[in-house]
Amino acid sequence: MEAFSISETYIKIVYLRFTKKSNTIMQDQNFKNHARMVPGYHYFTFLLIVLLLIGAIVNLVKSSSENLYSASLLVLVTIIFLLISFYARAFSLKAQDRAIKAEENFRHYLLTGKPMNSKLKMRQIIGLRFASDSEYPALAEKAVSEKMSEKEIKQSIVTWKPDYYRV
Secondary structure (H helix, E strand, O other): OHHHOOOHHHHHHHHHHHHOOOOOOOOOOOOOOOOOOOHHHHHHHHHHHHHHHHHHHHHHHHOOOOOHHHHHHHHHHHHHHHHHHHHHHHHHHHHHHHHHHHHHHHHHHHHHOOOOOOOOOHHHHHHHOOEOOOOHHHHHHHHHHOOOOHHHHHHHOOOEOOOOOOO
16 A cells, blocks of 8 residues: 555655745644644735724714715625635635545545445544554544544544645
């Protein structure tokens, strides 16, 4: 099964070249640092939309009867921005989850010769993707039998398999 695994070093090199951070040394990924937040999206853009919504509501409340229509349209546009940003994230995460499930099912098949247990929940599969090939099959069975959460699975991993392509 070793022929199907890509070395961690190779993944890091490809990641660094893709992100043009080749002068930076990446930290090894583990349970404590694996979450990836994109400040421009997760904090800055959301904050701006919330501020826009607050400003639009204040404008609507203070508007005169002549400006009521345009002020209410501004509130509506801001709500549309919120919905678009929420659904854009939700839809992309759903697509990413489907890809992870297919990859992990294939990985399980390569390691064990049989498909993944159908009782595994999506959040468990997401947690299992960080397990090394040597501990993956046993941890998958343990996750089903003990009904482990994603966090419990990640904390149980001895040899972390990094995922540098996650968003």
